[in-house]
Amino acid sequence: MKAEPPFALPLSRASAYFHIPYCARKCAYCDFHSVPLPEGAAEARGALRALLDAEIRQFDFYLDHWRPAGIPTLYIGGGTPSLIPPEILERFLGEITRRLGSPPEEFTIEANPESLGGEFLDVCASAGIGRLSLGIQSFDPRCLQTLGRHAKPEDSRRALRLLGLHWKGETSLDLMYGIPGQTSRGALADAGEALEQGPGHLSLYALTPEEGTPLHSRMQAGSTPALDEARQESIRNKVHDFLLGRGYENYEISSYALPGKRCRHNAAYWNLKPYMGIGPSAVSTLPGSAGPLRLSGPRDIGIYTRDPCRPETEALxxxxxxxxxxxxxxxxxxxxxxxxxxxxxxxxxxxxxxxxxxxxxxxxxxxxxxxxxxxxxxxxxxxxxxxxxxxxxxxxxxxxxxxxxxxxxxxx
Ligand code: SF4
Structure with missing residues (x-):
């Protein structure tokens, strides 16, 4: 069923998520909706411009039909938003912010270490982005190789130094545990190094290699043996205790924050507040005249960019x-x-x-x-x-x- 305006009810407030489905290349465990950015600078820029224009059109569609009185939190995630060249990002952020009545209470963007640059940070700060979430996962080169991550440990260290010098906003870092070959000592070293930068927020995810991914196949075949559950749990508990000892609160299964630094955008999801998911495959939960609706954009980026305003609609x-x-x-x-x-x-x-x-x-x-x-x-x-x-x-x-x-x- 396609969404049509008569389903819409005016909203008091709704958060917004913008999905950037491009990465430098695909990680070995990942089944999020992301694809490699087209090769060649001109092709990459063309693809990003077409995508971001379509996202603004979809944003307008939601704003016109649901008319939220406010947007408390905004989140630009992916994929890898830090792949967007600064001048294209600047235009995109300008289009978003001029549609807002007042600045959001929280505005976050995700980045990966290998593509994080000073100009990107300057553009984000000028547009009012106050929170940056950086996907580190590990500083151990063997773990990064197992995960098929693009970044090397030195990329993450350079990115953290850059944040220390250039970034006045909040920082959240992603770490991962349960990686084949990982030890408690290695996971604790990762957490210790991550905390040197003093992030207010940290996400600690269990590795879940999804079926159909290269890492899942290697684990099934036994060429990359998985850690057993007890070992994973023991690593997780040690890192958890370490983080608590450093003053972080474990306020959700995977989320740790210093007092006052919890992620408000995620809280909107957890409390089932209305939110607009913008971009290919992004999901929204919005009120309809007969109950909540779940709307999803097409996964195919080409189909999405041609017509971003026809999400699939399901009555919840x-x-x-x-x-x-x-x-x-x-x-x-x-x-x-x-x-x-x-x-x-x-x-x-x-x-x-x-x-x-x-x-x-x-x-x-x-x-x-x-x-x-x-x-x-x-x-x-x-x-x-x-x-x-x-x-x-x-x-x-x-x-x-x-x-x-x-x-x-x-x-x-
Ligand atoms: S950077 Fe993130 S979204 Fe992109 S392939 Fe890797 S895990 Fe998936």
Whole structure:
């Protein structure tokens, strides 16, 4: 089904994500929607200009039809946004910012070390981007080689020095654990080196080589043996303890932040706030007249750039929407706020899920950071799947016919 304007309801606020689906080359574990940037400077520039023009057209389509009163957070991710030449990026950012009524509360862009340059940082800062997320993953050359990353350790070190000299905004660094051949000592050395730059935010991801990727094939064939689960868990726990010891809060399964430095854009996803996903394959969750809609742009970049304003549209059932809300809430240290839950779904969280709450009480945080919230302990967040199964069994027994239509009480 194609999205047509009559589905749209005016919004109070909605975050926006812009997807840049180009990378220098494909990493060995990655199945995100990204493709190598066309070779040759002219071809690369042409492809990026066509893409970014289409993204602005899609942004206009959403702004016209949903008319959000504000855009609290903006995020430009990928792919590799730092591949965009500075003058093309400057024009793109200018087009975005002149459509905003007021500056967003948080504006983030992703970068990879090998393509991060001083001019890129200057353009970002001038356009009001205040947060840069850098994909390091590891400083160990063998790990980087196993992952098929483009950057060498010296690229990451150069990028961090550059940030230290030129970047006044916030920084988030991505690290990875569970890489074949990685040791606890190596992962701790990665974390220690990353913290030398003093980032306010750090993401620590488990390697999940997706089926169909070269690394997955090598692991299946045994030529690159996977770390066993106990080993992975032990590495993760050591890095986790190290980060806590350095003052970082583990506020979501993979996310660590110094006080006051949590990512607000991700919180919008986790709280199922309305958001506009702009770009090939990007997903939006926006209100429709009969309930929430999930809209997705075409994956094919050529099809997208020709007509970016015809996303596939799927009506989200109240059951699926509630399942997403519970999943995302349980992943975060803030947990599920029963008052927000009631505003969105019109039912009492603790009464509705009393059986699951009782059964899993050993995983329930005693001193949730939000008073009254239902939150899991750090251990509970790591053994999430069986807890979710309990919730989902209860979800299947609910009567959804009387539930209010999101986002009448939940989009502010
Ligand atoms: S840089 Fe990121 S998005 Fe691009 S191929 Fe590597 S992991 Fe995937």
């Amino acid at each position: 059932s109240a059951r699926d929407f509630m399942a997403d809300y519970i999943l995302l809430g349980l992943r975060s240290s803030g947990g599920i706020d029963p008052r927000a839950f009631f505003r969105i779904f019109g039912i009492d969280f603790r009464d509705t899920f009393s059986r699951t709450v009782r059964k899993n009480r050993r995983f329930v945080a005693k001193n949730a950071e939000n008073p009254g919230a239902f939150a899991l302990t750090a251990k509970g967040r790591r053994v999430l799947n069986p807890i979710l199964v309990d919730f989902f069994l209860e979800l299947d027994r609910l009567d959804y016919t009387q539930m209010p239509v999101w986002p009448m009480g939940g989009n502010s």
